[in-house]
Amino acid sequence: MSDSVSPAGPTGPTLNDFASFYLYGLTNNPYQQSTDFDRFGKLYNLVIGAHGGFSIASSFHPYQLVSPAGVSVWYAAYAQFYSQPNRVEMFGEMTLEQAKFVVTPPDSFAAYHVWPDSRLIHAENPIFSQYIPFVLPFLVRKDPAALRWDAEISAAQGDKERLGWYHDAVNEAIKFIQPSPSFVLGFEEFDEQHPERVIEKFMSCRDMLRAL
Numbered sequence: 001m002s003d004s005v006s007p008a009g010p011t012g013p014t015l016n017d018f019a020s021f022y023l024y025g026l027t028n029n030p031y032q033q034s035t036d037f038d039r040f041g042k043l044y045n046l047v048i049g050a051h052g053g054f055s056i057a058s059s060f061h062p063y064q065l066v067s068p069a070g071v072s073v074w075y076a077a078y079a080q081f082y083s084q085p086n087r088v089e090m091f092g093e094m095t096l097e098q099a100k101f102v103v104t105p106p107d108s109f110a111a112y113h114v115w116p117d118s119r120l121i122h123a124e125n126p127i128f129s130q131y132i133p134f135v136l137p138f139l140v141r142k143d144p145a146a147l148r149w150d151a152e153i154s155a156a157q158g159d160k161e162r163l164g165w166y167h168d169a170v171n172e173a174i175k176f177i178q179p180s181p182s183f184v185l186g187f188e189e190f191d192e193q194h195p196e197r198v199i200e201k202f203m204s205c206r207d208m209l210r211a212l
Contacts, residue, residue, distance in 0.1 A: 012087040013141075020074035020190035021147070023047060023136040023174070024201055026209075027182035030061040030134035031110065034177040037102045043173045044100050044138065047187060049148030052094025053140035054081065057104045059178050060135050062120055062198050063112045065190075072192060077103040077139045094141045103139070117196040119203055127209050133202045134178060137190070149187045 034040070040055040056077050066072050080103050081087055093099035114121060122129040140147070146154070156163035170184050185205060191197055 012082060013091045015075065015078050017091070017142055018053065018074075018078060018139050019142050020072070020192070021048070021138045021140055021187065022190055022198070023170070023184050023187050024198070025134055025174075025178070025182060025184040025186075026131040027059075027134045027178055028132060030059060030132050031064060032177050033058045033104075036176050039173070039176040040102050041100050043136075043170075045148070046170060046173050047147070047149050048138055048140055049146075049151065050098045051140050051143050051145070051147065052091075052098045052100065053138060054101050054103045056137045056139065057102050058109070060109065060137070061112060062133050062135055062202070063114050064109050065135060065137070065198065066113065066115065066195055067108060067111075068113050072190070072195070073105050073109055073137050074139050074190060075192070076106055076109070077137075081139075091141070115195065115199075117199050119199055125203075125206060127206055128202070131209050134182065135198065136174065136178070
């Protein structure tokens with residue numbers, strides 16, 4: 001009998017192979033789900049472009065994005081992917097074919113958890129009871145090529161009129177999960193070490209909302 005040990009099979013990609021992004025905007029009902037995988041794919045293509053990854057099949061209030069245990073919806077999506085026995089093949093499809101998948105988040109993320117940064121609660125900023133923040137998350141395989149959103153911003157060179165058609169298209173594309181009067185404010189990468197930066201995105205438009 002040989003004393004040699006067979007090499008272990010591939011364990012699959014790590015969380016470091018992915019980046020966490022999100023659309024953020026304002027609505028009257030931030031927590032909504034959809035099973036329309038085709039429209040998730042169209043939204044992903046419009047915002048992310050030719051990069052493999054996952055749409056997360058829900059919109060969230062920012063205070064639903066991180067559980068009391070510190071687990072984010074992006075980490076939960078990765079954990080669900082990693083639990084799949086064919087995860088290596090799936091990652092290969094994301095890499096070679098820019099395949100897109102949809103992950104349904106655990107029901108536990110329906111619960112609101114106010115972080116130490118409480119600036120989005122109604123008592124501190126009543127404007128956010130009229131214009132309620134929402135987030136649409138994506139988990140994207142890392143790639144040096146620009147995301148579609150960034151490419152469109154760059155091509156417009158700061159000209160809001162040239163970018164208007166694209167923002168309109170994104171607002172139209174989210175209606176299956178965030179119907180009117182919802183609208184998108186922007187797109188950003190989520191920082192697991194500094195989740196409060198999500199709140200800063202909404203706080204930066206507070207004065208504008210008060211003037212409406």
